[in-house]
Amino acid sequence: MPQTPSLTQHLLDLQRAGTLPAQYPRLGALLAEADEAELARAGRLLSRLDPEAVLAEHPSAPALTVAVTGSGTVASVAPALAAEAARHSLVLRTVVSSYDSWLFDLTDPTSELYAARPDLVLCVLDPTSLLAGLPTPWTVDDLRQTLDARLALVEKAADQFSAASEGTLVLNTPPLLRSLTGQLVDLRSRARAGALWREANIRLLRIAESHPAVVVIDTDPLVAEVPAQDPRWSAYAKAHLSPEFLARYAREAGHLARHLAGRTKKVLALDLDGTLWGGILGDDGSEGISIGEGPAGEAFAAFQRVVRQIGSQGVLLAAVSKNDPEPVDEVLRHRHGMELRPDDFVRVTANWQPKHLNLTDLTDALNLGVDSVVFLDDSPYECGLVRRELPGVAVVPLDDEPALHIEKLLRDGWFDTRELTAEDRKRSLRYRDELVRKDFQHGFDSIQDYLDELGVTVSLDPARDSDVPRLSQITLRTNQFNLTTRRRQPADVQALLDDPEALVLAVRSTDRFGDNGVVGAVFARREGRALVIDNFLLSCRVFARGIEQTCLTALLRHAAATGADAVYGAYLPSPRNGKVAEFYPRHGFTAADTVPGLDERLFRHDLRDLPKVPAHIHLDTPLEGLTP
Incomplete structure (x- = not known):
């Protein structure tokens, strides 16, 4: 049966049954491979859907x-x-x-x-x-x-x-x-x-x-x-x-x-056989695959160049292949015609495990959600399996025509961003370093021993004009350690910098493996004798190292030293920030009055019992109230 009538009919059936708002999150998968005519028909139907009805069913959408x-x-x-x-x-x-x-x-x-x-x-x-x-x-x-x-x-x-x-x-x-x-x-x-x-x-x-x-x-x-x-x-x-x-x-x-809306993708995960080169490595051998020579081989090489270009701008490249690791490594390192080499990837996974499990392992290692991944594969089976098991992953199905790979990859602008920052260009290197840190961690008997040897330095400084693009980007891209998920455009951040009652802080960190750059942001403001934390964000690359506790400690001590009698912080639940739901209570805050009907939870610290900076962290900040 042709796809177009069945898809249209399915949407009509949902509408007539009154279940279209409830089923709205599933429409992405239904429309993923719709052609232009089908999208036009679907759009005419969906434009009549009441957005408030959808939000009533899915308030966190x-x-x-x-x-x-x-x-x-x-x-x-x-x-x-x-x-x-x-x-x-x-x-x-x-x-x-x-x-x-x-x-x-x-x-x-x-x-x-x-x-x-x-x-x-x-x-x-x-x-x-x-x-x-x-x-x-x-x-x-x-x-x-x-x-x-x-x-x-x-x-x-x-x-x-x-x-x-x-x-x-x-x-x-x-x-x-x-x-x-x-x-x-x-x-x-x-x-x-x-x-x-x-x-x-x-x-x-x-x-x-x-x-x-x-x-x-x-x-x-x-x-x-x-x-x-x-x-x-x-x-x-x-x-x-x-x-x-x-x-x-x-x-x-x-x-x-x-x-x-903060839904920009971060990881491009690629199959190998039929995606980055022609043929089956296990059957054809290193010299038998098609790459770099002949019309098809040149098309695969052109696709690899586009992938490498995307990776050079902060998108994390990963290979996920059903192959033995040794021949894959040999091809990536030495096969003539290859445009991509091992250093272009944050991880190359070659094994016989189902690909949805490898993608889950990958995002766990990178401390990212699976919905940050775009997955390309020429196998309808693999695409269907990943789409079913990991509905948050954006699946881009390819076919046996490599000349169309580039168009299919670029069609949906998965990685489009307002502005590229210096941090973006270093992102792949920093995530590779993060995987090295995890390997380093495995050599210690305890997390504390590992942290003691990691040598973390945290800088918490008033933001500068040059920090504006990066701080805006953090609010747009960070979902897990994001207390209120308020998104801010560069102009919004600049306006806060220009506001004398606002406090905008940039969080930077370094350790024995190098400079992590700007990894977080704090937005706060004075309201009378209180300091109100509007939002606190931290990159998933640096979770669980005590950086969040260090920054909060610095902010509380600064508030006390500058005459505040309380610090307030808000938490607004979202589908991705559940791990920070207890962040404020864990650090001495108590529940404060909230506004009825709102999901936002407000917490208060009375500044009587101030925490200390973790012993394994060196804090460098000019904020008043902290000793060097």
Whole structure:
């Protein structure tokens, strides 16, 4: 039976039975391999689903409010967004503005867009956004003046949004249409018009450089996949971008929404046979596999180069293969044509254990959740098994056509992030070092003996402007040791740094194996004579070393030394932060009054019995109240 009707019918059956909200977390697996037509149909159905009904069934599900505005009819963005949200298990409250209202929406702080307090604003710019006011007839000079005037309005809107909203604004480069340049009959003028349009889009792309709250989607890659406009939709419905184009746009926006919700993936786990090379190593031998030579071998090598490029930007690469370890190691170290080598991976697992168990062992060793993994394999059996046993893993099924591997890997932007930091580029090395630490630990009779020899130094310092991207990233990516799971964009962190009543601290650590970099953050503020910890976060790489106790001790002693009579801390449960539910009570806090109807739990420390820094840790901090 074809997949498309059965999937559509399944969703309809859930809707008619009234169980669609309850089954919402399962939709990601159902939609994982849906084609474009099926996603469009699913989106139309899911856009009618009440997000509050879903949240009533799943109150801890990640939820965002999204406002959609633009210069044309943009209502068709909502169904495409609904499908993308379901694929990634996000709940979106989507508010769509009326026709051609983008300028008013963004420049008037009393607009309905601002009233919705959106986490994400999609301002869909089509070619008419930049062409309003172009006279008839027109010349290239007229086009230049019109583009300058319209871009000034876009920049004004970005300025206003940055000043008035705590959300993220998404702009895009409008595609250049043949229906515009074709109006010029001489090729020289046509070329000048094309240059002007591209210069305008470059100017748009650079808005993000000066506005931390703005993201700009470059639509050139989307235009390479689908037509940018359907003349009939444009003429009769004022929808100046095609439904197919808007579906691709919604996919890009969905990747950003997933990132803002803290659902960015961290690990790329790859099969070997049929995935990184052609053939079966156990049957064909090292020289018999296809890699680097011939059309198929060159396609596998090109795929490996893309994987290595992704790994160079902080994504943790792992190999998970049903093979004997010795021949795998031989291929990775010495086989000509290989682009990936052992040092590119945080771990290479080659054994005959089921792959879902190997993935669980991998994430346990890295101290990550299985939902941080993207898994690629050419075996339908292995993909199906992992999808069934580990539903949090993003499974990307491949096939026997290696030329399509790159497209399938990149399609969903699993690792997309707002900004790459220096910490990202060092992440793979630091996780490999962490596995060495664990091997080192096995040589000791007790954890305390291990910690004594590890030589941990913790620095707890007021954050600097240069720390802002990393601290924002920690709030977006850290899920386990995250007391309230409040996500903060760079502009939010910068605003706290500029607030004299706020205290923003960066946590750094080193040990005998090297520098771990910025591994945590503390956000606090003064309220009268109390210090309130808004959030406390720590990277999963450095759990269980006493760093969390050290930082909390430093903060309590600082509060006492600066006249506070109490410190308050909140814990807001989430699906991933259960291990820190008792963090405050374990360190001398007692339950305080909470707000009825809210899940947030509040704790209070009276500063009478102050803890000590663990003996195995050296604390380096300029905070008042602590001795060097």
